[in-house]
Amino acid sequence: MADSAGQWQEYIRDVPDFPKPGIVFKDITPLLANGEAFAATIAEMAALVGSDVDAIVGIESRGFIFGAALAQKLGLGLITVRKPGKLPADVHSIEYELEYGFDRLEIHRDALSAGHRVVIVDDLLATGGTAAATVKLVGQLGATVDACLFLIELDFLEGHKALSGTRVESLLHY
Numbered sequence: 001m002a003d004s005a006g007q008w009q010e011y012i013r014d015v016p017d018f019p020k021p022g023i024v025f026k027d028i029t030p031l032l033a034n035g036e037a038f039a040a041t042i043a044e045m046a047a048l049v050g051s052d053v054d055a056i057v058g059i060e061s062r063g064f065i066f067g068a069a070l071a072q073k074l075g076l077g078l079i080t081v082r083k084p085g086k087l088p089a090d091v092h093s094i095e096y097e098l099e100y101g102f103d104r105l106e107i108h109r110d111a112l113s114a115g116h117r118v119v120i121v122d123d124l125l126a127t128g129g130t131a132a133a134t135v136k137l138v139g140q141l142g143a144t145v146d147a148c149l150f151l152i153e154l155d156f157l158e159g160h161k162a163l164s165g166t167r168v169e170s171l172l173h174y
């Protein structure tokens with residue numbers, strides 16, 4: 001979507017060798033800092049969410065930014081999937097592999113239940129480990145994943161393969 005400040009895609013900046021040599025980091029902070037560009041991304045994401053969706057699931061931490069804005073735009077609630085030790089009540093927990101390491105994610109056991117239909121939101125799909133772990137966590141609660149929605153997908157890492165069987169939508173492919 002165009003806006004007076006330019007295309008929102010222009011506000012994503014490449015930072016080479018962050019956080020490790022060989023990684024080209026897609027920095028979304030210039031986009032977030034531009035109100036029109038940020039709003040344009042949320043409008044595009046909102047158009048991809050069906051009317052039968054009950055909640056947005058946001059993945060810590062950059063997924064919270066897009067997930068929260070999207071949930072507000074759609075009048076839906078936000079369920080948070082967090083790094084370990086952050087959620088205070090009973091959790092389901094799962095380990096997963098990153099493009100550059102390992103990590104663990106958690107969800108409150110009472111956050112969702114059978115019959116709920118959700119869209120999982122994150123800023124970026126790389127290897128797919130984070131999103132696939134989140135799909136599993138949501139499934140452990142009995143809820144259904146309508147789609148995984150990303151601002152950016154790094155096609156060369158083939159993260160969609162980790163999400164086979166789930167609808168994957170990304171606004172921007174590199």
Ligand SMILES: O=P(O)(O)OC[C@H]1O[C@H](OP(=O)(O)OP(=O)(O)O)[C@H](O)[C@@H]1O
Nearest residue numbers: 060061062098099125126127128129130
């Ligand atoms: O597809 P994958 O290979 O799993 O990688 C994608 C994930 O990596 C980044 O998060 P990161 O773990 O760096 O956390 P942050 O959002 O807190 O910076 C990004 O925001 C995704 O969540």
Ligand SMILES: Nc1ncnc2[nH]cnc12
Nearest residue numbers: 023024025026099124126
């Ligand atoms: N290349 C990358 N840029 C930004 N966030 C990431 N998360 C995983 N890989 C990433």
